[in-house]
Amino acid sequence: MSYLADVAALTRKDLRVELRARDTLPAMLLFVLSTLVVFHFALPTGTADDAAYGLLWVAIVFTALLGLARAWVPEQEHGVLDGLVLAPCDRSAIWLGKTLATLVFLLAAQVVALPAFVLFFAPLDATALAGVLLANLGICAVGSLMAAMAAAGRARELLLPLLLLPLVIPLVVGGVGAAISPEGERYLLFLGLYDGVFAVLSWASFEYVVTE
Amino acid sequence: MSSPSDPLTSSSPIRSLPFLAAVAAVLMGLAIVLALVVAPEDADQGLSQRIFYIHVPIALTSYFCFGLGAWKALLLLWREDSRYDLESYVAIHQGTIFGALTLITGSIWAKASWGVWWTWSSNQLVLFLVLFLFYCAYFMLRFSLEDGPRRARSSAVYALFGIVLVPISFLAIRLAEDFIHPTVFTREGPQMTGTMFTAFCVSWTAVTFLAYVLYRVELAGKRLDADLRELREALAS
Amino acid sequence: MIRARGLEKRYGRRRALAPVDVDLPRDGVLVVTGPNGSGKTTLLRLLVGLAAPTRGSLDVGVDRSRLGFLAHEPLVYRELTALENLDLFGRLYRVAERRERTGMLLERFGLWEARNERVAAYSRGMAQRLALCRTLLHEPDLLVLDEPYAALDEQGAALLDRELDGLRGLRTIVVSTHEPRRLERLATARLALA
Numbered sequence: 001m002s003y004l005a006d007v008a009a010l011t012r013k014d015l016r017v018e019l020r021a022r023d024t025l026p027a028m029l030l031f032v033l034s035t036l037v038v039f040h041f042a043l044p045t046g047t048a049d050d051a052a053y054g055l056l057w058v059a060i061v062f063t064a065l066l067g068l069a070r071a072w073v074p075e076q077e078h079g080v081l082d083g084l085v086l087a088p089c090d091r092s093a094i095w096l097g098k099t100l101a102t103l104v105f106l107l108a109a110q111v112v113a114l115p116a117f118v119l120f121f122a123p124l125d126a127t128a129l130a131g132v133l134l135a136n137l138g139i140c141a142v143g144s145l146m147a148a149m150a151a152a153g154r155a156r157e158l159l160l161p162l163l164l165l166p167l168v169i170p171l172v173v174g175g176v177g178a179a180i181s182p183e184g185e186r187y188l189l190f191l192g193l194y195d196g197v198f199a200v201l202s203w204a205s206f207e208y209v210v211t212e
Numbered sequence: 213m214s215s216p217s218d219p220l221t222s223s224s225p226i227r228s229l230p231f232l233a234a235v236a237a238v239l240m241g242l243a244i245v246l247a248l249v250v251a252p253e254d255a256d257q258g259l260s261q262r263i264f265y266i267h268v269p270i271a272l273t274s275y276f277c278f279g280l281g282a283w284k285a286l287l288l289l290w291r292e293d294s295r296y297d298l299e300s301y302v303a304i305h306q307g308t309i310f311g312a313l314t315l316i317t318g319s320i321w322a323k324a325s326w327g328v329w330w331t332w333s334s335n336q337l338v339l340f341l342v343l344f345l346f347y348c349a350y351f352m353l354r355f356s357l358e359d360g361p362r363r364a365r366s367s368a369v370y371a372l373f374g375i376v377l378v379p380i381s382f383l384a385i386r387l388a389e390d391f392i393h394p395t396v397f398t399r400e401g402p403q404m405t406g407t408m409f410t411a412f413c414v415s416w417t418a419v420t421f422l423a424y425v426l427y428r429v430e431l432a433g434k435r436l437d438a439d440l441r442e443l444r445e446a447l448a449s
Numbered sequence: 450m451i452r453a454r455g456l457e458k459r460y461g462r463r464r465a466l467a468p469v470d471v472d473l474p475r476d477g478v479l480v481v482t483g484p485n486g487s488g489k490t491t492l493l494r495l496l497v498g499l500a501a502p503t504r505g506s507l508d509v510g511v512d513r514s515r516l517g518f519l520a521h522e523p524l525v526y527r528e529l530t531a532l533e534n535l536d537l538f539g540r541l542y543r544v545a546e547r548r549e550r551t552g553m554l555l556e557r558f559g560l561w562e563a564r565n566e567r568v569a570a571y572s573r574g575m576a577q578r579l580a581l582c583r584t585l586l587h588e589p590d591l592l593v594l595d596e597p598y599a600a601l602d603e604q605g606a607a608l609l610d611r612e613l614d615g616l617r618g619l620r621t622i623v624v625s626t627h628e629p630r631r632l633e634r635l636a637t638a639r640l641a642l643a
Contacts, residue, residue, distance in 0.1 A: 002543070009540045013526070013533075020528040020567065078568075078576070079522035082499055083583070087541040088514035142373075149366045153356035163353060163370070166346035167377060170384035181390055190387055194380055201376060205369040208289050212361040212501035359461025361501050441462060 006089040010097025015104065017074045024070045028109040032063040036116055052121035053128070053179040057172045059113065060106075060132065061139070061165075067105050068143040069160055071098055072151045085210050095144055095206035103140045110136075124179065127188065131178025134191035135171040141199040142167050148209050170194055229429060236425040239418035246411040263324065265411055267317040269419035270310050271336060275378070277307030277423060278347070282375035285368035297364035298438075300371055301354070302431045306423055308347045314340050335385050342381050346374055450475045450591065450621045451496060455505035458491050465491040467643065468505060475510070476618055478635045481625040483642030489625035490521070492642070493595045496623060509591070514542060517589030519597050523580035527569040531560050531579050534568065535586060542587035554582040558608055574602030581609065592616070594624045598631065 018024055039055040075081040084094050110132065118124055124132075143164055150159040171194060177187035247265035284300035287293070318337045323329050332338055350370055357363035453471040458464070466488035473479045481489050494500040496509060497518045509516075518524075525534045532551065539547035555561045558578045568576055577600040584592065598606050610631070616622065617635055624632055629639070 006541060009537055013529070013537050016533065017526060017528040074526055074528065077527050079520060079524050080526055082518075082520060082522075083524035083538070084541070085499065086497060086513055086516065086518055087538065088512070088543070089541045145369075149353065149370070150356075152362055152366065153353070153358075155356050159349075159352060159356050162349040166342050166349065167373065169342055170377075170380050173384040173388045177387055177390065183390075187387060190383060193383075197376060197380065198373075201373065205289075205372065208365045208369055212365070212499070360459075445462075445464070 003090060003093055006093040007096045011100045014101030024067055025105050025108060028063050028067050029112050031066055032059055032109050032113040033116055035059045036120055040120060049122040050180045053176050056117050057175045061168055063109055064106055064139045065161055067102055068147045069157055071102050071144060071147045091207040091210055092203050099140045099144045102144055103136055106136050127184035128179035130188055131175045134195055135175045137195045138171045138198060141202045145202040145206055232425045236422045239421055243415040243418035246414050263317055263321040265415045267321055269416040270317060271314040273419050273423045274307050274310035274314050277303050277310060278375055281307060282371050285371035288364060288368045294364055298434055300368060302427055304347060304350060304371060306427050311340055311344045338385050339382055346377060450510040452508045456502050456507055457504040458495060459503045473638055475621055477637040478622045479638045480629055480632050480636040481640045482629045487642035489642060490595055493593050493625055497593050511591045515590040517584040517592045519580055519584045519594040521595055523576040525568050525579055525583060528567055530565050530567055531555060532564045535582060538583050539586055544587050558582055573600055574605050577601050578605045592620055592622045596625055598628060
């Protein structure tokens, strides 16, 4: 299907751009590791393990924010976004390509961050990891759209966290719940619901955000 | 030159607004009297329970305003008529104001009932806090974008996200009860007697009507501003 | 092919384009002139659909796949090479024989040697030449060029002249420019914005 081919071409493009520019991913990696170390000093001794899971999710959210803030920068340089919008492809394909690429970067950062977390703080079981994966989807889906909205205005670095944080709260609940609750599956189901609803909403509304 | 909504000849004339405002004032007065004086005192909570007659209608009205804002937003995207942008914005503006009032009255009620200004165990309050933050960001978004179709559409999309966030956040907060903060304070759902129920209904009607009037007033004011600007420009050129 | 009546654009209080009428038949060449701030770029963006008119009607007889737009900015990715950029846009525009066409255009505009270098390393003139390649890649029926000579170097400008001469009568073209004399020989219609 040509739609998927378009998405593939766009995702490939984003990965290639990042590979050349090499600015976002190293920053995300370093940021998440530094944040985890800061958390060690922020948690007094005797704090329950559970608190650490909460902080893991704070680290994930803010690392994602860092990546998302840079997500549309290649399209802002030289006005490329106009070029993409003018192309005959579906505008939602632009969103999907960007979401998938951001997802890859977030996963790449987590490949380092999660083992570091287990090393520094507490173990992560399968449910917790599933929670991370599901929440990644939600953050990237909604985040790509919000980043595009913020990018059109001034003070875009300030605006993105404001737009995104309230939307991310349910994901944090789901993720932390999946990690610490004995009924983790309920939280995974909830994360799936969030992903389904908001991904579809983001997919459908991207067109309206980038066109007039 | 024709404007899409000429206030002097549109179907809902400004002239009726003073009358509507008077009705709203009367209804609110009636509601306050009923809530403070007529309704029987609650056995458990006493005087503080009376806030409930204001707090809950304000909360419900806030939800309604957000819903209205989302509906207008949907119409904007669907019908591509820029008129809906202002209507959506004003509805959300009202919703945010009433949302802030919900938080304030809720806090007062919490202080009166349990002696604390804030508690995480009241799901309604927490939900409102999240929504309040979300809709404050709505205004930041509008502030940072230049006036035009881009701002209207982005605002509309964000408004739609907001209304979808309401049930999702509610679910999240319910789920979070398990591990975030155990429910320390409980509040019985209002088991209302006949008089209490009447007082509540009057209050709800009054607050909703007040919100409606405020919506109309703000909308008319902003439309007049826009029309005035257009006239100025037409005269200048 | 293009028909506009009372086309106007404002951003809030700021008026970017005063009401204008446009009539351009197929294969015509419209030259748009006017001082800075008169709305040339705005008009062109309205024509291609990147902006929506505040007032007035606009009817453009082609859809996005048959439209080519050359803007002030090159609209190409800095971090990708010329080949990669054209490959991407070639895919998005479903260009037949993408590789051949890409190679031919790069050669025609003197970018073949630099095809594997990133756009970030290009001069402004080279980037704009690449932008021209991108615009012509899918053989659009309607070409919209926004002050094309402004960012092109001499070599590029000469190549563009040659290209436009070759396309005359075969494509519908809209060009905005500060040098109307250069396009005098091609113009079938003129529009001066105030």
